[in-house]
Amino acid sequence: MMRLGGRLRPLGPGEVGVTSAIANKQRLKRGQKIVVKGTRGRVTLSIAGIYHDPSHVFADGALVSPATMDRIDPDAETRAVLVRGGTARDLERAVAGVPGAKVMDRSAYVRHASRAMTNGLSVIYGFIGMSLVLALFGMATTVSMSVSERTREFGLLGAVGATAAQIRSIVRWEAATVVLLGTFLGLATAVGTVALMYAASGSSFLRPHAPWWLPVLVTAGAALVTLATSALPARRAAGVPVLEAAKAE
Numbered sequence: 001m002m003r004l005g006g007r008l009r010p011l012g013p014g015e016v017g018v019t020s021a022i023a024n025k026q027r028l029k030r031g032q033k034i035v036v037k038g039t040r041g042r043v044t045l046s047i048a049g050i051y052h053d054p055s056h057v058f059a060d061g062a063l064v065s066p067a068t069m070d071r072i073d074p075d076a077e078t079r080a081v082l083v084r085g086g087t088a089r090d091l092e093r094a095v096a097g098v099p100g101a102k103v104m105d106r107s108a109y110v111r112h113a114s115r116a117m118t119n120g121l122s123v124i125y126g127f128i129g130m131s132l133v134l135a136l137f138g139m140a141t142t143v144s145m146s147v148s149e150r151t152r153e154f155g156l157l158g159a160v161g162a163t164a165a166q167i168r169s170i171v172r173w174e175a176a177t178v179v180l181l182g183t184f185l186g187l188a189t190a191v192g193t194v195a196l197m198y199a200a201s202g203s204s205f206l207r208p209h210a211p212w213w214l215p216v217l218v219t220a221g222a223a224l225v226t227l228a229t230s231a232l233p234a235r236r237a238a239g240v241p242v243l244e245a246a247k248a249e
Contacts, residue, residue: 008049008063013071015048017063023050038072080109135182140229143175147233155240164238171237175230176223183222187215 008017016036018028028034032047045068069076083091088103095101104112147154154167 008051011048011063011065011068013065013067014043014045015065015068016045017049017051018047019061020050020052022062023047036072039075040071040073043068043071136225136229139175139179139225140233142178143171143229143233144236146174147171147237150237151240154237158238158240167238168234171234172226172230175233176226179222179226179229183218187218 011017016034022028028047028050030047030049034045034047036043036045045064051063064072086094088105091103095103157167157170158164
């Protein structure tokens with residue numbers, strides 16, 4: 001059985017239940033009349049109640065009775081039917097003669113719906129992973145070239161008394177500045193884009209509510225990138241001979 005948040009009584013013919021996100025965006029109220037354009041023309045519906053789908057994958061839109069759906073589009077495919085009461089075994093016997101019908105509780109349906117979404121998201125995550133790997137190589141190349149072009153500078157620092165640890169620290173802090181700046185700009189751009197999409201669509205899938213561990217994970221990843229990209233260039237900078245630096249132009 002699926003439990004929806006809010007107050008939504010059983011829907012009769014000509015009635016519709018809308019989500020709280022749509023109601024807030026469109027400023028809809030209970031008892032208000034709305035007009036829906038269907039395959040048979042315009043159909044006037046009365047808002048019977050406002051609800052909230054806690055899973056965000058089951059009924060994130062609007063609900064109507066089968067009789068109302070026949071008035072809007074008699075050829076529409078039935079994808080899900082809300083049922084209250086009865087056991088799973090009783091429901092399975094009731095739909096035994098319906099081809100393709102399957103009885104699922106809330107957790108089973110959420111897993112089924114989320115699996116369909118994660119298949120597409122896995123491709124997006126793959127491209128994001130590839131872009132991060134390319135960015136890592138680009139960062140390492142940038143730091144390495146910076147050290148190579150500043151051979152004279154690092155050698156002279158050693159000549160005036162700078163220790164190898166201090167020179168390595170200079171390179172690491174420069175790499176950390178670039179990595180952290182890119183991380184913060186990327187986070188700000190991502191959160192801002194999601195917030196704009198949520199404001200434009202009102203979809204709960206796009207709600208800009210990141211988990212608490214995400215900034216921690218991103219910060220830890222940025223620290224690892226800094227260490228990985230600056231380790232070898234920092235060692236090269238600290239090992240520049242003073243004579244070689246004096247000859248460099």
